[in-house]
Amino acid sequence: MLTLAMAERRRASSRRPAEPRYGDLEADEGRAASTANAEVARLFAEIGDILEIKGEPPYRYNAYRTAARSVGNASERLEVLFEQGRLRELYGVGSALEGRIVEYLKTGRMQSHEDVRRDFPVALASLLQIPGLGPGRARAVYQELGISTLPDLEDAARSGRLRDVPGFGPKAIDTLVHGLEQLKQRSARGLISDAWAAFAQIRAALRDDAEDADAARLAVVGSVRRMQDTVGGLDLLAGRDTAEEAEQVLETIATLPNLVQVLDRSADEVSVQLYGGLEVRLMVVPPETWGSALIWYTGSRGHVARLEERALERGWRLSPLGLEDDATGQLLERQREAAIYERLGMAWVPPELREDEGEIEAAASGSLPKLVELGDIRGDLHTHTNWTDGTQPLEDMARAAQSKGYAYMALTDHTQNLAMTRGLTPERLEEQRALVNRLNKKMAPFVVLLGTEMDILMDGQLDFSDDLLRSLDYVSASVHTGFRQGREVMTQRMLRAISNPLVNTLNHPHGRIIRRREGYEVDMQAVVERAAALGCALELNATPDRLDLNGTWARRAQQLAARFTISSDAHSVQELDFMQFGVASARRGWLTAADVLNTLPLEELKAQLAARRRA
Numbered sequence: 127m128l129t130l131a132m133a134e135r136r137r138a139s140s141r142r143p144a145e146p147r148y149g150d151l152e153a154d155e156g157r158a159a160s161t162a163n164a165e166v167a168r169l170f171a172e173i174g175d176i177l178e179i180k181g182e183p184p185y186r187y188n189a190y191r192t193a194a195r196s197v198g199n200a201s202e203r204l205e206v207l208f209e210q211g212r213l214r215e216l217y218g219v220g221s222a223l224e225g226r227i228v229e230y231l232k233t234g235r236m237q238s239h240e241d242v243r244r245d246f247p248v249a250l251a252s253l254l255q256i257p258g259l260g261p262g263r264a265r266a267v268y269q270e271l272g273i274s275t276l277p278d279l280e281d282a283a284r285s286g287r288l289r290d291v292p293g294f295g296p297k298a299i300d301t302l303v304h305g306l307e308q309l310k311q312r313s314a315r316g317l318i319s320d321a322w323a324a325f326a327q328i329r330a331a332l333r334d335d336a337e338d339a340d341a342a343r344l345a346v347v348g349s350v351r352r353m354q355d356t357v358g359g360l361d362l363l364a365g366r367d368t369a370e371e372a373e374q375v376l377e378t379i380a381t382l383p384n385l386v387q388v389l390d391r392s393a394d395e396v397s398v399q400l401y402g403g404l405e406v407r408l409m410v411v412p413p414e415t416w417g418s419a420l421i422w423y424t425g426s427r428g429h430v431a432r433l434e435e436r437a438l439e440r441g442w443r444l445s446p447l448g449l450e451d452d453a454t455g456q457l458l459e460r461q462r463e464a465a466i467y468e469r470l471g472m473a474w475v476p477p478e479l480r481e482d483e484g485e486i487e488a489a490a491s492g493s494l495p496k497l498v499e500l501g502d503i504r505g506d507l508h509t510h511t512n513w514t515d516g517t518q519p520l521e522d523m524a525r526a527a528q529s530k531g532y533a534y535m536a537l538t539d540h541t542q543n544l545a546m547t548r549g550l551t552p553e554r555l556e557e558q559r560a561l562v563n564r565l566n567k568k569m570a571p572f573v574v575l576l577g578t579e580m581d582i583l584m585d586g587q588l589d590f591s592d593d594l595l596r597s598l599d600y601v602s603a604s605v606h607t608g609f610r611q612g613r614e615v616m617t618q619r620m621l622r623a624i625s626n627p628l629v630n631t632l633n634h635p636h637g638r639i640i641r642r643r644e645g646y647e648v649d650m651q652a653v654v655e656r657a658a659a660l661g662c663a664l665e666l667n668a669t670p671d672r673l674d675l676n677g678t679w680a681r682r683a684q685q686l687a688a689r690f691t692i693s694s695d696a697h698s699v700q701e702l703d704f705m706q707f708g709v710a711s712a713r714r715g716w717l718t719a720a721d722v723l724n725t726l727p728l729e730e731l732k733a734q735l736a737a738r739r740r741a
């Protein structure tokens with residue numbers, strides 16, 4: 127689905143240089159170097175958008191979107207990959223998409239993109255940002271009224287012209303207008319995963335330019351280092367000794383493969399926009415100021431202000447240049463971040479906690495918790511396979527989980543009520559049980575737990591019978607339909623579901639998808655209190671556009687002695703890596719390993735799950 131970042135990127139495209147037209151690839155390589163990755167990624171993304179509008183199967187349009195992300199985040203230029211015969215090393219790029227990339231590199235055109243644009247304008251995909259509109263209705267408003275933009279759609283809704291389109295009754299139009307208003311208010315902040323992908327690309331580029339890895343001193347700061355749910359951009363620090371070294375790192379950022387435009391540049395700072403709309407700002411600082419610069423630019427403003435207060439109480443001054451005695455100008459500390467905290471009478475504060483929400487007092491009193499870490503996770507309790515809407519077979523998912531050092535994973539494919547994902551019937555679940563049994567014999571001691579992501583029906587009942595649920599190793603439950611239910615109805619629906627002692631975990635409790643869908647109306651405090659009281663765990667869903675529960679709600683729930691799971695909700699092998707973002711949410715919620723069920727060894731986990739059922 128088209129995101130606001132993509133829309134912003136398209137508006138920015140009008141400021142780009144004219145698209146290069148390739149004749150001889152080798153001769154034109156220098157001219158095209160700064161645009162090919164971003165342009166191919168844009169074309170692939172637009173093809174995916176239009177295919178969705180046309181009603182093509184999800185695997186077709188998702189293939190283009192996957193390739194768009196892969197090309198857009200590539201750390202090498204497409205021209206280089208082409209010359210070395212390595213285009214297929216990009217995830218999601220097979221022979222067909224490789225051919226389209228080569229076509230673009232040689233001609234500056236992509237015929238398949240021009241073909242799909244004949245049926246629908248690219249701008250039409252912007253309508254998919256509206257919650258609940260869907261490709262069918264977007265197609266209908268274009269075919270009936272010629273509408274392909276959000277302003278035109280709003281005008282048609284408010285003027286009454288939309289009533290002429292089949293499927294748009296008064297209630298549907300009211301809902302659409304409400305969705306348009308939400309869209310206007312929606313934050314333009316991006317996904318944390320996009321920022322970290324860009325950092326990996328930049329780090330690789332800088333290390334290529336450096337004589338050794340240690341010479342490329344680079345750190346993430348700002349909201350990305352604090353692992354906020356969404357980020358305004360990617361802020362980076364680079365430590366360099368000389369003006370020549372500073373110029374080298376700035377030039378590397380200004381010529382990244384997926385660069386859209388350079389926004390600003392000076393002797394010690396550069397700001398650029400990358401494919402997808404992400405803005406990156408890199409600041410070069412002297413290595414001797416590394417520790418104080420890390421603190422200052424990591425933030426938050428509230429946290430740093432409190433540190434400044436502690437410094438002033440001692441007659442000192444804290445700045446990006448260091449901690450110094452205000453009266454004498456004597457430099458006290460600036461190279462080591464932890465040493466500055468120590469000088470201020472505090473323990474070092476993990477970046478995820480630096481929000482001025484009690485961490486200063488806890489660090490000063492020695493009562494900061496030992497936060498859960500990625501290495502504490504023993505298994506993933508929310509995964510999908512190609513039995514429903516996942517993309518890969520169970521054995522591939524299981525072996526990938528095992529390769530991460532996990533002792534177990536829960537297979538939690540969807541259930542029959544969610545027909546659009548080919549949700550499992552009881553009969554298909556039995557077939558899956560046989561596969562799990564065979565695989566567990568093959569992969570021992572690694573264990574696949576036969577589980578489910580159980581649909582919570584409109585009245586709070588579950589999609590499978592209790593008898594069937596008793597036969598499963600792990601039961602999680604989710605709301606996937608009826609998002610427009612009123613607050614009281616939705617609250618009672620969720621309370622009823624988690625009151626069933628066979629439900630081990632409530633998944634992504636708010637139901638939000640960041641930048642695409644607001645969460646449903648629910649009294650989450652009541653849900654959290656009931657879950658804590660009954661021993662139903664609450665999931666911290668690690669998918670970057672969910673992060674649900676987030677750190678704020680995790681901390682509230684922990685104060686009620688709730689238990690948690692941290693799970694990837696992976697639909698592919700690659701998405702198992704999402705776990706790091708769920709752990710970050712848990713850390714922002716002050717959670718320890720003891721708060722999280724899937725930090726337990728398998729037998730202890732099974733005992734905890736059994737205790738919930740006995741309750």
